[in-house]
Amino acid sequence: MLDPMAALRRAVAGATLVGLAAAAPAPAAAQGKFLDVGKQAPITILINASPWYAGFEKAVDLYVKQTGNEVNLDVTPYGGMLEKARNAVRGSTSPYDILNLDSGWTIEFYEAGFLKPLGEIDASIKLPEEVLECGNTFWWNADKRYRTPAGGKLMGVPPNCNIHIVAYRADLFKQAGIEAPKTYDDVLAACKKVQNPPGLYGFVTRGERGNGIRYDFSTFMLGHGVDVVADASGGDYTVTMNSPKVLAALNQFITLMKTCAPTNAGSLGQADVIQLMSSGKAAMVQTVIAAWGNYEDKTKSAVAGKVAAAPVPQAVPGQKAGVAIGNWNFTVPKNTPADRQKAAVAFMKWFLTGEAQRAYAEAGGIPVRVDTLKSDLAQKPQFSWMPAYLASIEIGQPTLGFAESAEVEQVMGLRLNQALIGELAPAKALNLAADEIAAIFTRTGRKTGKLPPLPE
Amino acid sequence: MRSRAGEFLDRTFPTWSLAPAAIIFIVLSVYPILNLLHMSVSTFRTVDGVDRATFDPLANLRFFATDPVLKAAIVNTLIFVAVSVAIELLIGLALAIQVARLRRGKGLIRTLMILPILVPPVAIGSMWKLILNYDFGVLNQGLALVGLGPVNWLGDQTLALVSVIIVDVWHWVPFIFLILFAAVEGLPVDVMEAAKIDGATDRQVTWHVMLPLLKPAISVAFIFRAILAFKAFDEVFLLTGGGPGTSSELISLHLYKIFFVQNNVGYGAMLSITMILMVVAFLLVARQATASGAGDRP
Numbered sequence: 001m002l003d004p005m006a007a008l009r010r011a012v013a014g015a016t017l018v019g020l021a022a023a024a025p026a027p028a029a030a031q032g033k034f035l036d037v038g039k040q041a042p043i044t045i046l047i048n049a050s051p052w053y054a055g056f057e058k059a060v061d062l063y064v065k066q067t068g069n070e071v072n073l074d075v076t077p078y079g080g081m082l083e084k085a086r087n088a089v090r091g092s093t094s095p096y097d098i099l100n101l102d103s104g105w106t107i108e109f110y111e112a113g114f115l116k117p118l119g120e121i122d123a124s125i126k127l128p129e130e131v132l133e134c135g136n137t138f139w140w141n142a143d144k145r146y147r148t149p150a151g152g153k154l155m156g157v158p159p160n161c162n163i164h165i166v167a168y169r170a171d172l173f174k175q176a177g178i179e180a181p182k183t184y185d186d187v188l189a190a191c192k193k194v195q196n197p198p199g200l201y202g203f204v205t206r207g208e209r210g211n212g213i214r215y216d217f218s219t220f221m222l223g224h225g226v227d228v229v230a231d232a233s234g235g236d237y238t239v240t241m242n243s244p245k246v247l248a249a250l251n252q253f254i255t256l257m258k259t260c261a262p263t264n265a266g267s268l269g270q271a272d273v274i275q276l277m278s279s280g281k282a283a284m285v286q287t288v289i290a291a292w293g294n295y296e297d298k299t300k301s302a303v304a305g306k307v308a309a310a311p312v313p314q315a316v317p318g319q320k321a322g323v324a325i326g327n328w329n330f331t332v333p334k335n336t337p338a339d340r341q342k343a344a345v346a347f348m349k350w351f352l353t354g355e356a357q358r359a360y361a362e363a364g365g366i367p368v369r370v371d372t373l374k375s376d377l378a379q380k381p382q383f384s385w386m387p388a389y390l391a392s393i394e395i396g397q398p399t400l401g402f403a404e405s406a407e408v409e410q411v412m413g414l415r416l417n418q419a420l421i422g423e424l425a426p427a428k429a430l431n432l433a434a435d436e437i438a439a440i441f442t443r444t445g446r447k448t449g450k451l452p453p454l455p456e
Numbered sequence: 457m458r459s460r461a462g463e464f465l466d467r468t469f470p471t472w473s474l475a476p477a478a479i480i481f482i483v484l485s486v487y488p489i490l491n492l493l494h495m496s497v498s499t500f501r502t503v504d505g506v507d508r509a510t511f512d513p514l515a516n517l518r519f520f521a522t523d524p525v526l527k528a529a530i531v532n533t534l535i536f537v538a539v540s541v542a543i544e545l546l547i548g549l550a551l552a553i554q555v556a557r558l559r560r561g562k563g564l565i566r567t568l569m570i571l572p573i574l575v576p577p578v579a580i581g582s583m584w585k586l587i588l589n590y591d592f593g594v595l596n597q598g599l600a601l602v603g604l605g606p607v608n609w610l611g612d613q614t615l616a617l618v619s620v621i622i623v624d625v626w627h628w629v630p631f632i633f634l635i636l637f638a639a640v641e642g643l644p645v646d647v648m649e650a651a652k653i654d655g656a657t658d659r660q661v662t663w664h665v666m667l668p669l670l671k672p673a674i675s676v677a678f679i680f681r682a683i684l685a686f687k688a689f690d691e692v693f694l695l696t697g698g699g700p701g702t703s704s705e706l707i708s709l710h711l712y713k714i715f716f717v718q719n720n721v722g723y724g725a726m727l728s729i730t731m732i733l734m735v736v737a738f739l740l741v742a743r744q745a746t747a748s749g750a751g752d753r754p
Binding site (some may be wrong): 113264279334406410418 | 502505507522525611613716717
């Protein structure tokens, strides 16, 4: 169901944004000319009600205002996005002209042939070089069954490149005379120094079963230099989930959560983590960058103006930090009319311009262009997260880049959660996960294998 | 002299007149179940935007045999159905009998009692998630005032399913109450009065007269509620997501994950059939039990 109030909301928000822009002296970059995409057919976008949505909505308002082209938004909770997208591509005509897909879902749609390569809609489309790679999840090489620009087709563009940052209470750190954490050891030390549970928890990240713990643990796992499989891009699906390095990462994660997080760490979701920080009950949280607005918004946060951002900490001191990219992808269904496909690509091209990205950032979005992230905006207090974000995104890597990702995530999400809550010993949990993941790859015909089991 | 065709039409008219309803029933009920059966013995792959089924029942049976979460989901579902329905029946019956004895205010109480059924399940889940929140929940705040807690309602393996049951009881007691209250109100007053004239106490009237007369209504309430409990989804999905671990995983939630998260349509269909069979088996047992109990009616 499309929101009947959406047009009105967008009109009001757009007018507000334009009014604000007119009232305030615009920075140099914002005075640049926006891309003229001409008159286009009306389009409908399936978009998630994520923390970055408000910024995106305002960018859409600006597009509508500038071009006169109609854009309808079907704003959907995360839990309903995948099913709506699946239904849309299976009908005779898709109700949506742009599907926003979580990177974990893209392969299912690429492999099934539900999406139109963007180059087949508009031969002139190419990603501006300033746009972040975001793990290259919007490229698809059908022969390799892998997301890569090498021999791959451009299937979408990124509206958001989500990665983790550590948001911490700068005021508390200053009082305690400690620096922003650079490693997870620093996080543990700082947590012990500042925490005072249950009034103030030292460090919190998601521990709930499923995507939450799987994604948040990935910074620890990748930081130890290991992933779920040996080399997915090279076709080697030997399961490394139960390597000693992953065990070290899991022990590190559990130690942090047991020492610093609330008793209900095993059921903490994204809303809980954001709430703990915003209410002043957490000294440090590891959340996706998209959540940043919640900490700095005075109407939602008791700690606005007191929070600073640090890049993802190193899991092993001296080694590269593990940054897991969990981005979104704007894609075009095959079963949408040609004029609307063209209009969808026109919107994408406009959205990725420097001017639009700046407006998107100013409205609270997370821009996907390096030049926007390095612009004068980064010097302003409300954009203090930009340097930390940029430092992390440049070393980010995609996770679960294979067709079996949904099943593998279910396995990891369960076993990691069982280890965290103490239902299984860490080694036992990882051995079980490795067995189950190897069974998935065996069934799907991958070249797979297992490491020797960890001593339990 | 009527034609043979006319006679045939007259004779078969009842059959023909039922045809539209029968066709609608087949299209809306039988076809989806047949389709589900077909899916349960197939594996699916999408090629060039077209879903293609391959007959491979063994593949789905292998999933069934190796599913690491299924056993926990079945056990939890049975516990959930047994405990929640039993508590709901006891509270609902007690309330129905007590409210029926009131001289005034029955209408008001009945109106108040119906409110939890009217609240949308998503609102119930969200509301109770806030109430049971570890750090900010009203319940833990209340416990703190009396020097107790905080209790990890949704994050503790032993309490998560208990919490879901508590919410389910809150949600569904009114349903049982309304069925049984109507039944109590419809009981023959003369039988009750005769028992009292014969010297029976209120308790004896309740145990030996009211309850036997209420058996059919209790059976109906039990069967309806148990069928719904087997299919419970929204509360557990919103409150715990089946966690922590598998401590509150129910079959319906597991089915959702198989179907809609993993997109494993074949195995999902096989699980659906299993769930339908479980409910049918339960209904047969319940019908047998209630049929033998029906003989107790005075």
